[in-house]
Amino acid sequence: MIATRLVFSSLRRRPTGFIASFVALFFGATILMTFASLLDTRTTAGPDAGRTLLLMASVVGGWGMVIVLFATLSTLSLLIRQRAPELALLKSAGATPSQIGRMIVGEAAAVAVLASATAVVPSVFAGRWLVGLLGDTGRVPAGLEARFGPIAVSMGTGITLLAAITAAAVAALQAARRGAVEALREAGVDTRPTGRIRVIGAVIVLASGLGCGVVTMTVFAGTEPALMAVGGQGAILAAMGFALLSPALLGPIAALLAAPLRRAGVSGHLTAAHLRVRSRQLAGVLVPIILFTGIATGTLSMQAVENTAGTAPARIARSIETLNYVVVGMIALFAAVMLVNTVVAAVIGRRREFGRQRLVGATPSQVLRLVGTEGTVLVVVGVLIGALAAAVTVIPYSVARTGVLVPDRTIGLYLGVIAVAVILTLGSHVGAAAKALRSSAIQAATRG
Known part of the structure; x- marks a missing residue:
């Protein structure tokens, strides 16, 4: 009761x-x-x-x-x-x-x-x-x-x-x-190491994704109907594996970026400190960025390779292309919604922290710059890791279907996905922070 x-x-x-x-x-x-x-x-x-x-x-x-x-x-x-x-x-x-x-x-x-x-x-x-x-x-x-x-x-x-x-x-x-x-x-301050079970699960999932890529590139001749199904699984599994490892990955990345960030002023110095002591919480924002970038880039690039190969009859090719775009669109839309939702929830949940920073002298613009700098670091790290996940599908599938390591059309697709990820991540970061700063510093610090 x-x-x-x-x-x-x-x-x-x-x-x-x-x-x-x-x-x-x-x-x-x-x-x-x-x-x-x-x-x-x-x-x-x-x-x-x-x-x-x-x-x-x-x-x-x-x-x-x-x-x-x-x-x-x-x-x-x-x-x-x-x-x-x-x-x-x-x-x-x-x-x-x-x-x-x-x-x-x-x-x-x-x-x-x-x-x-x-x-x-x-x-x-x-x-x-x-x-x-x-x-x-x-x-x-x-x-x-x-x-x-x-x-x-x-x-x-x-x-x-x-x-x-x-x-x-x-x-x-x-x-x-x-x-x-x-x-x-x-x-x-949450600097606990990533749990052993999570690391083991991440390694298994990531290895499964790499296995799909190896099978796609070495076992199939390039014309089998199952090629797209097996190849597409590689990016999905790899993205999930990297997402599971995100707390463990963010710590070393934070240490690597600490010196350059500190030279960027107060916001950079605070961002370096937050990445070090709040890596587990900030890694939660990395998860949807990695999923969105990896899955969207991998599956869209795979379809672009299929269009370039052009070995299937036109009617069947258009049918497969339409269905792939629909499926990818639904999953990518869900990942994009989760990205914005996670970022907004994470930033709004820091109202008490923002209130305390303002009480010790930080201005609202400085807090916004801090949040923007954090968002920039997270989106850069997320899209780079997502690119690694996408490569598990793009490279093997391209080799199997066309014999080319990296097709030219994938670069434009990746840049488009990056643009969407940057807009969603930074827009939701700054927008949520601006909303959190509307209340007075005392009210935010005491009520959260």
Whole structure:
């Protein structure tokens, strides 16, 4: 009963965190339900159309599910880590670890259920549009009636709820292991090493991505239908592997950039200090940048290579190209939304820090420059790591299909993806900081 009251009280008093969690889960549930609705449509389709719908729901929807789960877990974990002072004070006031755990899991479950229910309506229309597109490109019979039923609802709701509860349970377990004093200290300075399980998982995922690249370049002759499926997995897995390693990578990068940043003035000096003592929290912003850059660059470049090869019949080639762009567009849009959502949540969560900086003499413009400098460093690091992830798909696929190591068209695509990543990252950084600075310094420092 106490935990239930804490759940609704916390959601009511933390609108920013609630909105950020809701946005992440809403878009994730929408993508999951959209592709799962193909399985509902399959129940009334013929054998050939049924196989196509099953393949697209399983392969494309399956990878969409993995990306959604990964990004959602990352966002919710970041939001919960930001609440270290609140959780520490609850423990100091007598709350037991189990009560805090039930509160965190209860919040995540409540938001997940609300987000899943809200995602039903847009998913119905998105599913109809996707089936219509499949009909227009000849993958299923034209005029096939799209259905949205129990499979879409149960899979979308179940997976979204599972992702939210898993993220909350892991974060709650970590919070329960730390004492109140330790949690308060780590709220401002968190230099703990990256967990062994996370590093092992990252190495396995990254090795799997590299394995896909090696298979693409050495095993296939360059004309097999499975070539694009295997090659495309390389960038996705590599991006996820690098994203998991982001806390461990940011520390050495921060040490390397410390001297140049300090020469950039006060904002650069503070950025160097923050990268050193808040690497785990700032690494949470790197995750969506890496995912967006790596997946968008890798899959779009792969399609550009396919267009250059031009060995498939024109009608089939246009059909594959259209579907690839749609799938990539949906996943890239989700990654872009998660990027903005994560950045805004991370910056808004630092209102107390900004208030204290202003109380000791920093002006709002100096705080904005600090946030802008941090955002610049993060986006540069993110797009470079994302490029490494994309290379796991682009280079092997280009060699297999055209014999060229790096096709010329990929450079323009990469620059376009970089431009979008920079605009989204810096725009959301500065915009969120400007919003956080609207309240007075005293109010921000005391209330957060």
